[in-house]
Amino acid sequence: xxxxxxxxxxxxxxxxxxxxxxxxxxxxxxxxxxxxxxxxxxxxxxxxxxxxxxxxxxxxxxxxxxxxxxxxxxxxxxxxxxxxxxxxxxxxxxxxxxxxxxxxxxxxxxxxxxxxxxxxxxxxxxxxxxxxxxxxxxxxxxxxxxxxxxxxxxxxxxxxxxxxxxxxxxxxxxxxxxxxxxxxxxxxxxxxxxxxxxxxxxxxxxxxxxxxxxxxxxxxxxxxxxxxxxxxxxxxxxxxxxxxxxxxxxxxxxxxxxxxxxxxxxxxxxxxxxxxxxxxxxxxxxxxxxxxxxxxxxxxxxxxxxxxxxxxxxxxxxxxxxxxxxxxxxxxxxxxxx
Ligand code: SF4
Numbered sequence: 001x002x003x004x005x006x007x008x009x010x011x012x013x014x015x016x017x018x019x020x021x022x023x024x025x026x027x028x029x030x031x032x033x034x035x036x037x038x039x040x041x042x043x044x045x046x047x048x049x050x051x052x053x054x055x056x057x058x059x060x061x062x063x064x065x066x067x068x069x070x071x072x073x074x075x076x077x078x079x080x081x082x083x084x085x086x087x088x089x090x091x092x093x094x095x096x097x098x099x100x101x102x103x104x105x106x107x108x109x110x111x112x113x114x115x116x117x118x119x120x121x122x123x124x125x126x127x128x129x130x131x132x133x134x135x136x137x138x139x140x141x142x143x144x145x146x147x148x149x150x151x152x153x154x155x156x157x158x159x160x161x162x163x164x165x166x167x168x169x170x171x172x173x174x175x176x177x178x179x180x181x182x183x184x185x186x187x188x189x190x191x192x193x194x195x196x197x198x199x200x201x202x203x204x205x206x207x208x209x210x211x212x213x214x215x216x217x218x219x220x221x222x223x224x225x226x227x228x229x230x231x232x233x234x235x236x237x238x239x240x241x242x243x244x245x246x247x248x249x250x251x252x253x254x255x256x257x258x259x260x261x262x263x264x265x266x267x268x269x270x271x272x273x274x275x276x277x278x279x280x281x282x283x284x285x286x287x288x289x290x291x292x293x294x295x296x297x298x299x300x301x302x303x304x305x306x307x308x309x310x311x312x313x314x315x316x317x318x319x320x321x322x323x324x325x326x327x328x329x330x331x332x333x334x335x336x337x338x
Contacts, residue, residue, distance in 0.1 A: 003209045003221055010158055010181060010217040017217050018183040018190055024213030025193035028200075033064060035192060040114040040139040041074055047134050048101050048126075052094045055199070063092055074105035074114075082264040086322035093289075093325065095262055100126035116140050129175070137187040145178035146191050147171070150198025155181075156227035157202060160219040165227040232291065239295045241276040242268035244283070244334055247303040251312040252331075254321070258309060266321045268298065268330065269310050283334060287326040298330060 010017035029035070032055070034046035045067060049058045058064050067088050071077040077085070080102060089098035103125040108114055114135070115121055121132035133144035147155070152165045155177050163170045183190035201208040206224045209215050220226055245253040255269040279299035286295050306312065313321070318331055 003223060004215045004218075005221070006219045007216045009219075010214070011177075013217075014181055017181065017214060018186070020214050020217070021193040021197065022183070022186060022189050025189060025196060029192060029196060032059070034138070038139050038141075040135050041072075041108075042068060043135060043138045044104065044131070045071075045101070047131050048097050049092060051097065053092050057092075061091065063089075071105075074108040077102050077105035078109040083322060086264050087320070090322050090328065091325050095265065095324075096260070097126075099263075114139070116142065118144070134191070137191045141186075141188045143182060143184040143187050144191075145175065145182035146195070147174050147178045148195065150195050150202075151178060153204065153227050154194055154198045154202045157207070157220045157223045158214070158218050160221075160226070162226070162228055164230050166230050235288075235291055235293050237293050237295070239273070239297060240270055241273050241297045241299060242270050242330075243276070243279075243301055243304065244268060244298050244330075245301045245304050247312055249312075249314075251314050252318065253304065253306060253310055254313050254318075255307075255310045262324060264322065266313075266323045267327045269307070271299075283330065285326055285330050294326070296326060296330065298334070 008016060032046075034043050037043065046058070046064060049064060049067070053063075070084065070088050071080060085098050085102060086095060089095055092098075104127060107124050115124075116136065116139075118129075118132050118136065121127055121135055122129065127135075130146055130148060133146050136142040136144040137146065152174050155161070155174050156165050159177060161170075161173065161177075163173060165171070165174060181194075197212070197214070201212045202223075209218070209223060212218065243253060247253075253269055254266045257263055257265045257267060276297070276299040279301050281297050282300040283298040284295060285298065286293065288294070315335060318335070323331065
């Protein structure tokens with residue numbers, strides 16, 4: 001791939017770098033709903049949703065608009081019960097984010113509103129340096145740098161940084177760089193622009209350097225080799241065995257999770273391979289979660305004794321329950337006869 005050589009140094013000429021980025025963004029920046037608002041609550045929701053979920057999913061499947069319509073203020077979420085909260089988050093995964101968002105909402109409500117200062121923001125539950133600065137820049141247009149995965153990739157390529165970007169030393173270095181480059185006069189535009197550059201031209205793998213608006217400031221000659229990250233643990237394959245059990249009234253047996261990660265969510269009840277060995281396998285689903293590749297074997301059966309946390313549910317009541325995506329898809333397929 002052809003990568004133009006740098007003719008400028010962004011650290012020596014930061015204003016020229018910011019101007020090039022701002023000009024490109026002014027013509028090409030995408031019109032996301034969170035860019036049309038300065039409401040810290042709406043911005044916080046977008047930031048939390050986008051932490052582990054793609055923009056296309058958050059917007060395309062309506063999660064963002066639906067969640068804001070249900071919980072338009074921190075006060076509305078502060079008093080929400082688990083069930084509607086988890087239902088609104090269903091499909092986004094990482095359900096602890098939803099509960100943490102409610103903790104933030106409670107703290108903001110108790111404080112009488114969102115603070116605007118870095119220290120006070122970072123004292124709110126679930127708010128670290130990135131989110132605090134995102135709120136300062138996007139809601140208040142305060143000079144504040146952000147470093148997320150996209151920005152880390154752009155910065156490491158700009159300065160040809162070969163340290164690991166997810167190590168404490170690497171993060172410290174990137175935050176220092178980000179602070180030096182951040183635009184003190186147009187923080188909202190600058191941060192949106194550098195994040196978007198990471199989503200569009202400076203994407204993972206082979207970037208589009210020939211069309212990049214800041215190519216003349218970019219030092220690396222091997223962009224595809226950057227950023228350097230700590231090696232991830234290998235994917236592990238696991239198998240689970242669950243029941244699709246129906247009683248004489250056609251009700252379905254479900255289990256409500258009590259563990260920390262998915263507390264309150266409804267799943268198909270799990271059994272050991274030995275317990276399900278004699279039952280017919282009526283469907284198989286595969287999905288990935290963190291570093292696990294899960295094969296879920298679904299066994300059909302009639303009524304079985306309900307264990308702790310398990311209960312029978314009418315078919316028409318299942319749609320209203322909050323279920324993790326793999327279970328929702330399995331239930332829908334089985335109910336729809338797929
Ligand atoms: S796309 Fe990324 S790697 Fe390529 S020139 Fe632009 S900033 Fe550098």
